[in-house]
Amino acid sequence: xxxxxxxxxxLGQMIALAGLPMGLRFRFLDPSAEACAAAAxxxxxxxxxxxxxxxxxxxxxxxxxxxxxxxxxxxxxxAASCRPTHPSARSLEVGQDRGKEKALFASVGLDVxxxxxxxxxxxxxxAIESLGFPVVVxxxxxxxxxxxxRVVRDEASKRSAIEAMGSxxxxxxxxxxxxxxxxxxxxxxxxxxxxxxxxxxxxxxxxMLRVSTPRADDPLQPEAERVGRAILxxxxxxxxxxxxxxVERDANGKERLLGNELAPRVHNSGHWTQDASETSxxxxxxxxxxxxxxxRTSLTRTCVMVNMVGRxxxxxxxxxxxxxxxxxxxxxxxxxxxxxRKVGHVNVVGESLPAVESLVTSLRAVTLRAEAMA
Numbered sequence: 001x002x003x004x005x006x007x008x009x010x011l012g013q014m015i016a017l018a019g020l021p022m023g024l025r026f027r028f029l030d031p032s033a034e035a036c037a038a039a040a041x042x043x044x045x046x047x048x049x050x051x052x053x054x055x056x057x058x059x060x061x062x063x064x065x066x067x068x069x070x071x072x073x074x075x076x077x078x079a080a081s082c083r084p085t086h087p088s089a090r091s092l093e094v095g096q097d098r099g100k101e102k103a104l105f106a107s108v109g110l111d112v113x114x115x116x117x118x119x120x121x122x123x124x125x126x127a128i129e130s131l132g133f134p135v136v137v138x139x140x141x142x143x144x145x146x147x148x149x150r151v152v153r154d155e156a157s158k159r160s161a162i163e164a165m166g167s168x169x170x171x172x173x174x175x176x177x178x179x180x181x182x183x184x185x186x187x188x189x190x191x192x193x194x195x196x197x198x199x200x201x202x203x204x205x206x207x208m209l210r211v212s213t214p215r216a217d218d219p220l221q222p223e224a225e226r227v228g229r230a231i232l233x234x235x236x237x238x239x240x241x242x243x244x245x246x247v248e249r250d251a252n253g254k255e256r257l258l259g260n261e262l263a264p265r266v267h268n269s270g271h272w273t274q275d276a277s278e279t280s281x282x283x284x285x286x287x288x289x290x291x292x293x294x295x296r297t298s299l300t301r302t303c304v305m306v307n308m309v310g311r312x313x314x315x316x317x318x319x320x321x322x323x324x325x326x327x328x329x330x331x332x333x334x335x336x337x338x339x340x341r342k343v344g345h346v347n348v349v350g351e352s353l354p355a356v357e358s359l360v361t362s363l364r365a366v367t368l369r370a371e372a373m374a
């Protein structure tokens with residue numbers, strides 16, 4: 001079977017690496033001839049807005065999917081008119097629009113931070129005033145990894161935000177003093193079968209995910225799965241979908257989920273599933289879009305995922321931090337070094353959380369030294 005992937009980045013590469021052992025072959029469409037997924041399949045270089053390029057791309061494909069949410073919905077509509085395409089353009093359109101995300105969260109009973117949508121400079125000023133400091137101003141579309149976001153804490157930062165973002169549609173929302181951040185990776189098949197991975201606790205720096213730790217016994221798992229099931233069903237989504245939550249804790253220590261964002265695709269916070277789950281998110285995505293039975297999603301061993309940003313350290317430095325009770329599993333994407341760019345990740349696996357966390361501390365020092373040289 002030949003699977004087409006709109007997008008040729010690392011997520012597409014990892015989808016293909018999961019599918020190759022199952023006898024699947026892959027073709028990618030990407031605007032860049034340097035797309036890293038080319039290492040795992042056939043690369044078609046072309047624009048997502050070029051109908052002729054899409055027509056050539058879909059020839060002889062058995063199914064089509066996409067690997068990131070900035071693919072134009074029109075490209076997914078076009079592909080879907082020719083071949084089975086999952087997820088649908090509807091999921092993509094919601095994932096591309098923060099306002100639609102918030103409305104979907106509210107429709108399934110998930111609380112969200114207070115927010116105001118703004119389309120003009122004048123409205124942005126009044127929107128910030130209506131919520132009061134501090135707030136976060138985010139572009140409604142195309143923001144990721146901290147891009148398209150500004151924190152506004154005072155009049156000076158408000159003026160700066162208005163100058164930089166007042167001409168585009170934005171969403172202004174309360175800056176949440178969250179206790180922690182978690183994400184849920186869910187998957188739904190064309191058959192309607194669903195599965196969920198353990199909640200993952202995430203640590204961000206400058207808006208970019210740095211460390212993810214799956215929690216097998218998180219008390220918020222049942223509520224997160226309720227929300228995930230409702231969202232998957234509401235969208236009719238097929239494939240993997242990630243939901244990011246803020247977790248608030250009251251004076252009595254009780255926690256609650258607040259909806260932050262969703263991603264209608266495989267997700268960075270689920271990369272640990274490659275080395276510490278019975279079935280990775282990438283394999284389950286393929287099973288889902290092809291209608292094959294979903295694989296088990298339980299956590300099989302202690303794991304922490306560490307992103308490598310900017311530059312990949314020397315392999316000897318990465319492998320040298322391993323120990324008897326914890327060890328690194330390296331995943332390098334084959335991308336050139338560049339400040340702020342995700343170039344790989346390491347899944348640290350081991351026998352116990354203390355052993356893994358000790359190794360993560362050493363590994364983070366190695367990756368940060370490399371990042372400083374990017």
